[in-house]
Amino acid sequence: MAPPLSLDIWCLILKNFKNDRLTLHSCALVNRVLVTHAVMLLWSDPFDENLSTRQVIALVNTLVSCLPNVSKPHLIRYGIILPTTPQPHFNYPSFIKVLKLDQLSRGIARWITRYATVEVNAPFPGDPLIVFCTHLSAEILRVIFVNCFLNKIAIKDSPWISVLQDITPWAYVRCVQRISELHIARVDYNSRITNIIDLHNLSYLIKIWASRCHEIRSLYIRVGEESQLFHDFLPKLVKAQDQLIRVHFSTGNNALLIDKLLTALQDNTSLEEMEIFHTNLTNTFFSTLSTCKMLKKLMLIGCKQHDQPFNKKLNSLPIIQIFCKNNVIHPENLHLVFSAASSTLTTLILDTAPLDILSTLSPRCRQLRHLVLGINSEPYDSLELLQDLQNLEYLAFCHVSKRFVSSYHEDFYARLGPSLPIFLQHLHTEYVATPDDVRIFLNGCIAPIAILGLNQPCGISRFHLVAACEFVRRKKFPLKKLQYDGSNKDYIVKSSNLPSALLDFLKEFLKFEVEALHHPFDADRWPYPR
Incomplete structure (x- = not known):
């Protein structure tokens, strides 16, 4: 009989199921050893965005059961009477590594409406629900901060963020010293949503992070145009991090x-990924880019740059992936970036494809494997310049017009190579490419072609990825299913024999497409039909 597995091996096995809640729940029923480690993993990131309302309420109910007795008189004073709950078997707050304040806030509001007994006549000013949630949030967060060391904090328009300032400072500072990922997001751009977060309270927290947190590796900052209060603290927060790998501004x-x-x-000296969304850039961006010696991924979405061309030359950059969409950036500056990254670039997503940029790509980007171009306004003969890119594995054309469909010919594809899959994306009604046009186009091709995001002639109310690909008549491309599963917000690509590198690229590209589309700053000016 084989000897039993050691505890270290069991822990290693369970870590592989970290994101599989169903499997972890099953493991928790095996024995006492597994239940402890399964519970630790389940509670490391308890407030996942994909949880149902029932699951979120159950989590809050467990946190409420962990409140100490000293919290109850304080809550009763504000009219909140907690239900009687059994003593928990574990110190659940001590397992939490990821704290998402917006998810916790919504869960507390739902829990109060279902379980708590509220005395409406209690002496307090303001909206009763806000008052109840504020004080219950403070008690729950106090327990979390005293018991755990967080790896990640996400603040996204939580209406009760002000309670963080009232919590014992030593407990909060101790808790956040080890965080490696920080998300700060406000959605009050264009004055659509106001007074959600007290800016002074948020700036107070940023000041604490800047002075105490020095191990942040991933920093996500999205603030509105009223963010004058952050001009001192946010740059200090960025400056204080010497291990930053990924930033989103x-x-x-x-x-x-x-x-x-x-x-x-x-x-x-460690930055590997830079994402900048919907921001007015100056030439400071290109100056900073020239100092990023480890940068592997650059994403620019909806950015505007009104300066004159950058008058310096960019040194060689080790960028592997560039994603550019809906930008208004001087073409000469784009040339600088492409030229600096040409020797290492493997992935390029570009929503416009000027002829001079294609001429730059052809002789220099020998390693390019994944190329997506928007070609709705370019002469298609210029695409013949792509025939020198011998390592291409994926070629996609966005914003395809009827003119492209009707002028496509076999000779062009034959020069690119018969094994290269070509994808058409976002065939829209404004470009008058009807399904009949596409069908003729497919039947006349010797190449395997799949259609992503093909809209009906009548248009659709919102963007979606079509849950299937079409195949050409002569040679089918072995891509069986391509879909976006909204239930678990995961992108699924199933294939019979596609290379793993191509599958990884497809998954990442689809994430980029949907995340960029649904980014709030871009909601009104994204060119797709909604």
Whole structure:
């Protein structure tokens, strides 16, 4: 009989099921050893966005059962009478590594409406629900901060963020010293949503993070145009991190703030990913880019740059992936970026394909494997310049017009190579490419072609990825299913014999497409029909 597995091996096995809640629940029923480690993994990131309302309420109910007795008189004073619950078997708050304040806030509001007994006549000012949730949030967060060390904090328009300032400072500071991932997001751009977060309270928290947190590796900052209070603290927060690997900046029209954030990055020697969404850029961006010696991925979405061309030359950059969409950036500056990354670039997503950029790609980007081009306004003969890209594995054309469909010919594809799959994306009614046009196009091709995001002639109310691909008549491309599963927000690509590298690219590209589309700053000016 084989000897039993050691505890270390069991822990290693369970870690592989970290994101599989169903399997972890099953493991928790095996024995006492497994239940402890399964519960620890389940509670490391308890408030997942994909949880149902029932599951979120159950989590809050468990946290309420962990409140100490000293919390109950304080809550009763504000009219909240907690239900009687059995003593929990574990110290659940001590297992939490990821704290998402917006999810916790919504869960507390739902829990109060279902379980708590509320005395409406209690002496307090303001909206009763806000008051109840504020004080219950403070008690729950106090327990979390005293018991755990967080790896990630996400603040996204939680209406009760002010309670963090009232919690014992030593407990909060101790808890956040080890965080490696920080998300700060506000959605009050264009004054659509106001007074959700007290800016002074948020700036107070950022000040604490800047002075106490020095191990952040992933930093996500999205603030509205009213963010003058953050001009001092956010750059200090960025400057204080010497292990940053990934940054995401969105500052709307606040060009001064993005300049300060980018300037704070100039001494960083570890940055590998930079994402900038819907921001007014200046030439400070290109100056900072020239100092990023480890940068592997660059994503620019909806950015505007009104400066004159950058008058310096960019040194060689080790960028592997570039995603550009809906930008208004001087073409000469784009040339600088492409030229600097040409020797290492393997993935390029570009929503416009000027002829001169194609001529730059052809002789230099020998390693390019994945190419997506928007070609609705270009002469298609220029695409013959792509025939020198011998390593291409994926070629996609976005915003395809009827003119492209009707002018496509076999000779062009034959020069590119018969094994290269070509994808057409986002065939829209404004470009008058009807299903009949596409059908003729498919039947006349010798190449395997799949259609992603094909809209009906009448249009659709919102963007979606079609849950199937079409195949050509002569040679079928072995891509069986391509879909976006909204239930678990995962992108699924199933195939019989596609290379793993191509599958990984497809998954990442689809994430980019949907995340960029649904980014709130871009909701009104994204060119797809809604």
